[in-house]
Amino acid sequence: MSTTAFAGSWHTLPTPLTAWVLDVIQSLGHQQMTPVQASSIPLFMKRKDVVVEAVTGSGKTLAFTVPVLEQLLRREHPLRRNEIGALIISPTRELATQIHSVFETFLQSQPEGSDKIPAPLLLISSSDSSPTHDIVRFQETGADIVIGTPGRIEEFLLGKGRTVVSVKELEVLVLDEADRLLDLGFQDTLTKILTHLPKQRRTGLFSATMTDADALSELVRVGLRNPARIVVKVQTKKVIGGKTQLVEERRTPANLSNFYLTCKASEKLLQLTRIVKHEVSTNDSSQFIVYFATGACVDYFYGVLKDILPSSYTLHSLHGHLSPAARTKTLAAFSSSISTPSSPAILLATDIAARGLDLPHVHVVVQFDPPTDPKAFSHRCGRTARAGRAGRAWVILVGREIAYVDLLSIRKIPLKKRNAFDADLNEIRDESDERGEDIEVAETQQRIRYRLLTDRALHDEAAKAFVSFVRAYTKHEASYIFRLKDFDLVGAAKAYGLLRLPKMPELKDADREGWSDEVVDWDSFAYANPAQEAKRQLERENASEKRKQERIAYEQRQQRKKTNTAWSNKVVKQQEKDVRKSKKVAKKAWEKEESKKRQHEEVDVDDAEANDGGEADNDWNDLAREERMAKKLKKGGISQKDFDMEFGDL
Structure with a gap:
């Protein structure tokens, strides 16, 4: 069973905490330090730069809140009204608001009669606050601790507040969720802010996920000097064969x-x-x-x-x-x-x-x-x-x-x-792919x-x-x-x-098996909001009218195209059309004439063949008759005179 690891009492810190700070910590239910707090607070309070990586929920916010308060409380001279002593930059307005509330919890518990640290100033985008209003609030409260998002802090330090806000006495800079802050979206803004801040400061980078590419390679750019790297891991150990062995290491909370x-x-x-x-x-x-x-x-x-x-x-x-x-x-x-x-x-x-x-x-x-x-x-x-x-x-x-x-x-x-x-x-x-829907x-x-x-x-x-x-x-x-x-x-x-x-x-190429669109009359499918529906109807009418106008415009363009054609072009085109038509008519007439000729030739051939056949038949008949009559003459059936009279001309 997982258990939460603690790293000793708050009283064991090398530098004792201010009494009222310790009281607030214990009132919040933190009787003992977590490993990330025990590792980073002593270093941060000794004015060392730190890079802290620990799982979510491990107490990183207190790990930088306590050192910030302690360093400001231990100053020999109070900050002037236009000076800030600590700057905490967060990637989101929600996280900045949460950090602000933690600092407020501490500062509201300051005892009477002491040199109190003013209420922290929260710089986030809001409908109730503008960059100009941020400057006004800073001048009214004289805040020593400023918490906000990168864009708003840039405007506060380098924009409207450039001649108002002094960072010469800045003690601590904290980059919470540092890996996110070092992403492309914040790099330029962060560089401008860091260039504006004094080099004699303590800087802390805190995150739950911080790889070498995310943070260590950027340390020179963000201005850390000889930082201490603190990595708090969740490990599960088990005694095997009388020896304690590491079973699992993870980046998520133990519980x-x-x-x-x-x-x-x-x-x-x-x-x-x-x-x-x-x-x-x-x-x-x-x-x-x-x-x-x-x-x-x-x-x-x-x-x-x-x-x-x-x-x-x-x-x-x-x-x-x-x-x-x-x-x-x-x-x-x-x-x-x-x-x-x-x-x-x-x-x-x-x-x-x-x-x-x-x-x-x-x-x-x-x-x-x-x-x-x-x-x-x-x-x-x-x-x-x-x-x-x-x-x-x-x-x-x-x-x-x-x-x-x-x-x-x-x-x-x-x-x-x-x-x-x-x-x-x-x-x-049954988790197989064949399981039905x-x-x-x-x-x-x-x-x-x-x-x-x-x-x-x-x-x-x-x-x-x-x-x-x-x-x-x-x-x-x-x-x-x-x-x-x-x-x-x-x-x-x-x-x-x-x-x-x-x-x-x-x-486009998705398999649509098993899918069917709902049957909907999209023309009458209406918005429940009357204003939206009225707008839709108006857009439909406008679209219909637009299509109508486009159709009319197209027809008009076609008509103008015909009307505006040059006279010479019209004549040439008509001539070409007439030539094509005359050729077509001539071709049809020629084809008709050729057809008639072919028909006449076929008839003549038939007649000629018919006539030739008749004449040949007559010749054969005459020869046969002459031969018969010659036989009769020879037999004495007819006289020579009769034979000559009939066949003498042949």
Whole structure:
């Protein structure tokens, strides 16, 4: 059985903590240090640069919060009102807000009568705050600690606040989720900020996943000097033959049970609902996070799952396309929700909720879509089993995606196999490809379709979500595993409950066996929102009118083409036409004449042959008669005179 490792009491630190800081730590329930805290806090307090890599939920936030506070408290001279002493940069506004709340918890507990550290300043994009307002708030509060996202901090230090904010006395710089900050999207901004900061400072890089390519090769660029590298690993050891041997090393929390489940693409949504119900009924789980590939998928399934899951389930949605205010409201509502197994809370999210967020009551994480970046896998799983608590994580794989399990194993993220669930939440033992499609797939698909038919806007969301999923699938970094040509897109379309398959090149050669479009009168298929429907009708009329005008314009162009043809061209063309016509008439007349000649010649030949035959017959008759008469003459039957009179002229 996994147990949480601790590394001694807070009192064992080489440099004792300030009394009220220690009181706050213990009031938060942290009676002992975790390994990452015991390793990094002494070094950071000794003004050493550190690069810290530790699994999610291992206490990294306190590992830099405590040293920052202690260094500011130990300054010989207080900071002036326009000077800042600590800068914490986070990749997302949600994580920055969480870090800000941790610092606020400490600073609100400062004893009266001491030189208090002012309230920390949070710099994130918000409808309630602008860069100008950030400067005003800084001047009003005189904050020593500034926490924010890269873009907003750049504007604060190098934009509107360049002549207002002084960084000459900066003590500490912290880059939280450093590997994400060093990605291409933040490199230029981060470089500008670091160039602006004084070199005499302490810098800490903290993350759960930090490879050499991500961080160590960038240390010179970000300005660390002789940093101490701290790597905290989760290891399972076992006594074998009287010797302690390492059984397993992993990059996920020790108390996390990590499972994978394989199913057909068409059964994916069905298996998601069954996993949730299984966890509720078997393990009394009440808080879930379900990860999808895109924000469009989150929006769509947020509406669909309401009709599939029991009405007692509460759903929340979180992704990067929501407004800052909506994201803050959703996160607060989910984290503060009072959920029970009879009324569980489910957060549908993208990777915006994968890193750094401390949601202590999350029992189960389900990855409906594996992340595009394999590094995000451990971050997603790490939203549960935090700070020594137990947690469970699932990932749903389709077809050859099972090779992803081996990839994660190489990355020291072990997964245990679980079979798909049937309608009674029992595991299906027959996992062969020949197993027929679950009978509830068609029922669920039709159920979703009925829902989509009530509002054309839902149909639009479904198509948008499906297309965005396909686009995201093609961008997987492990492209040799996630190959679109091997994925059953038509089966996925069933899981999405689409009314018809979108017209997209990826579906051109797809096997459509078992698929049928819903019979829909698309002209009358309306939006539930009257304004949207009025807009659609107007667009239809405009499109019809446009087609009519295009047809008229085409006919007019053809007419103008005829009318505007040069007179000389007309004459030449007419002459050519007349010549062709006369040749055709002459040819027909010649053919007719030739036919008549042939007929006459045939008649003449017949007559000639007939005449020649008659004359020949007469000659033969005369000779025969003469011979007979000669015989009579010889016998004395006739006189010579009579013979000569008849045959003398022959």
